[in-house]
Amino acid sequence: MTIEGIGLHTGVHSIVRLIPAPSNSGIVFYREDRNVFIRADINAVNDTAFATTLGSGGTRVKTVEHLLAALSGLGIDNLVVRVNGPEIPVMDGSSAVFVDMMLKAGIAKQASERPFIRILKPISLKEGNAEIYALPFEGTLITYQIQYKHPLLGAQKKSLKLDEKTFVRELAPARTFGFLKDVELMRANGLAKGGSLENAIILTDTAVLNESGLRFQDEFIRHKMLDLIGDLSLIEFPLLGHIVAVRTGHGTNCKFAKTLLSAPECWEVTLEARPEEAVHAHEREMLKLEAIPSFLTS
Numbered sequence: 001m002t003i004e005g006i007g008l009h010t011g012v013h014s015i016v017r018l019i020p021a022p023s024n025s026g027i028v029f030y031r032e033d034r035n036v037f038i039r040a041d042i043n044a045v046n047d048t049a050f051a052t053t054l055g056s057g058g059t060r061v062k063t064v065e066h067l068l069a070a071l072s073g074l075g076i077d078n079l080v081v082r083v084n085g086p087e088i089p090v091m092d093g094s095s096a097v098f099v100d101m102m103l104k105a106g107i108a109k110q111a112s113e114r115p116f117i118r119i120l121k122p123i124s125l126k127e128g129n130a131e132i133y134a135l136p137f138e139g140t141l142i143t144y145q146i147q148y149k150h151p152l153l154g155a156q157k158k159s160l161k162l163d164e165k166t167f168v169r170e171l172a173p174a175r176t177f178g179f180l181k182d183v184e185l186m187r188a189n190g191l192a193k194g195g196s197l198e199n200a201i202i203l204t205d206t207a208v209l210n211e212s213g214l215r216f217q218d219e220f221i222r223h224k225m226l227d228l229i230g231d232l233s234l235i236e237f238p239l240l241g242h243i244v245a246v247r248t249g250h251g252t253n254c255k256f257a258k259t260l261l262s263a264p265e266c267w268e269v270t271l272e273a274r275p276e277e278a279v280h281a282h283e284r285e286m287l288k289l290e291a292i293p294s295f296l297t298s
C-alpha cells in the first residue's frame, strides 16, 4: 500500500507505505531516509503550530494528524507507517485518500482484545479562548464548537456519535482550510509551502476561493473534529466518552491528551471483549510494553 504526494507545509514530495504490525505494536512512524522510528505517542509531539509534528532526536515527521485520524476512525491500532521524507503527504487536505487506501487494502481483525480508555469522571483544560472536556459516555461522542469572525464560519456547534461509518461518511472527506490573508504570513514562516487549492479550502474575507466549492456546508467544523480525532489518537488507546472541544487547535488538543493521561483517577482501561472488567494498572503497563520492530529490520 503506497501513497505519495507533497507535504502541506514543507512542499516536499514523499512516499508513504503502510505495513501491518502485530498486536500491541501501536502506530509507529519509520523515517526510511534516516532509519529512525517514531512512535505515535503524545510524548513524541514536538511541534503543534498549524500541524501536529512528531519527533525523536532531531528527526521529525510533520502533519501526521489526517493520517492518524483515518487510522483512529477505522479502528486501526497496529501499523508501521514508512515515510521517506519529513512530512506526510497532504493529498486532498482531508483523510479521504488514506481511508480509501485502507478500505481497499482490507483491515485485519487481530486476535487480541482491544484496549480502550473509558472516561469515569469529567476532566477539562482551558487555555486562552480554547476549552476541552472529556465526560463519561457510553460509546464515543464528539462535540465541537467554533467561533470565527467570518461570514461563512461564525459560531457553529456540531455533535457526532463516532463509529467507523460516521467517521468515513461525515468527517473523513472534510478538508483543511486557511485564510488567504494568513497564507503570506505562513509562507514567511516557512509553512504552507505545498498549500494550494488542490489540498486546502482557501477563504477570502467573504467567500471560498475554490471553484468547486465545499463538500459539506459545514466542512470547516467537520475538519476541526477530524483534527481533534487525529490528535487525541496519540493517547494510544481509543477513548470511550464524550469529548467536547471549543475553539481548540493542535496545541490544546495535544496538551489535553497529556492532561488526561496524567489524571488516571478520571479513567480506566477496559477491553472491548469484556467491557465490564477494568484492567489493573500493572496490566496496562504490560499492554504498553514496546513491541517494535524486529519484523521491520528483517
Ligand SMILES: [Zn+2]
Pocket: 065, 066, 176, 223, 227
Ligand atoms: Zn487538519
